[in-house]
Amino acid sequence: MRYLILMSFLLASFTTQARDYREGDDTVVFPARISKINKLAKLIRLKIDFENAKFLSKNHRIELWNPSYPRKKCLAYLEGRTNEYLLIRLPKYDECKSSVYFSVGSYLHMYSPDLDKSLDTAKELQTILNKKRTALAARLERYQKTMNSYIEKIDVTNKRFEILRQKMELEWQKEISNLEEDKSKSYALYQKTQTKLHELDYKSQQYRVRDQNMIEDRWSLDPKLYYKK
Numbered sequence: 001m002r003y004l005i006l007m008s009f010l011l012a013s014f015t016t017q018a019r020d021y022r023e024g025d026d027t028v029v030f031p032a033r034i035s036k037i038n039k040l041a042k043l044i045r046l047k048i049d050f051e052n053a054k055f056l057s058k059n060h061r062i063e064l065w066n067p068s069y070p071r072k073k074c075l076a077y078l079e080g081r082t083n084e085y086l087l088i089r090l091p092k093y094d095e096c097k098s099s100v101y102f103s104v105g106s107y108l109h110m111y112s113p114d115l116d117k118s119l120d121t122a123k124e125l126q127t128i129l130n131k132k133r134t135a136l137a138a139r140l141e142r143y144q145k146t147m148n149s150y151i152e153k154i155d156v157t158n159k160r161f162e163i164l165r166q167k168m169e170l171e172w173q174k175e176i177s178n179l180e181e182d183k184s185k186s187y188a189l190y191q192k193t194q195t196k197l198h199e200l201d202y203k204s205q206q207y208r209v210r211d212q213n214m215i216e217d218r219w220s221l222d223p224k225l226y227y228k229k
Contacts, residue, residue: 028052028116032064032086034106042093043079046086046108052115055122056081060114062088065100067109072099078112 030053032046056078065073074096076088090096102108 028119029109029111032108032110034102034104034108035085037104039093042090044076044088044090044102046088046110047084048086049084052119053081053083053086055118056086056112056115057118060112062086062110062112062115064088064108064110066102067107069101070109074100 030048030050032048032050034044035047036045038044058078058080060078062076062078063073064076065071074090075092076090076096078086079089080087096102100108
């Protein structure tokens with residue numbers, strides 16, 4: 001009788017140690033299945049499929065219970081973690097086993113107040129990051145609009161200078177045509193003037209009057225013998 005009273009007292013005191021968790025909150029309550037038990041070391045390896053397990057760290061407090069007996073909880077501490085397994089230490093292994101009734105293959109529910117705090121901190125950080133992301137996204141959108149406006153401005157500038165280029169090319173062609181026309185006119189005037197000059201030379205030759213009729217005969221090698229004939 002005394003033994004039963006002592007056991008009831010221990011179970012009641014242990015149950016009161018378990019912190020109440022947020023009912024129905026799947027972010028802090030997670031399932032696990034026992035894959036290995038080391039009774040001497042008071043260690044249990046648990047198989048998990050729980051993305052938020054990345055927020056668990058060594059020595060985090062964990063409360064575990066059998067879903068069939070949700071009011072009987074057991075206290076454990078995290079010793080190690082991988083993506084698929086948790087290694088927990090049960091300081092009061094025998095009491096925990098007798099209250100939770102677990103063995104290899106048992107399906108348990110777990111809750112960690114330290115994980116709860118870590119998730120709250122992560123959510124606060126996520127809120128801050130979301131605000132920063134919103135600000136950066138708005139800034140990026142402004143820069144994108146600015147870049148798009150530059151592209152439009154470049155297109156407008158290209159079109160404007162293309163029009164100017166075409167206009168300059170037309171003016172250039174016009175100037176070349178004017179120069180060619182001037183050249184043709186000048187060449188025609190040159191030929192006309194040259195023809196008149198030839199006609200004038202011809203007439204001058206016809207009406208040329210010599211100053212003497214005698215010409216000097218230079219057939220002799222001796223200059224003294226030169227004479228006009």
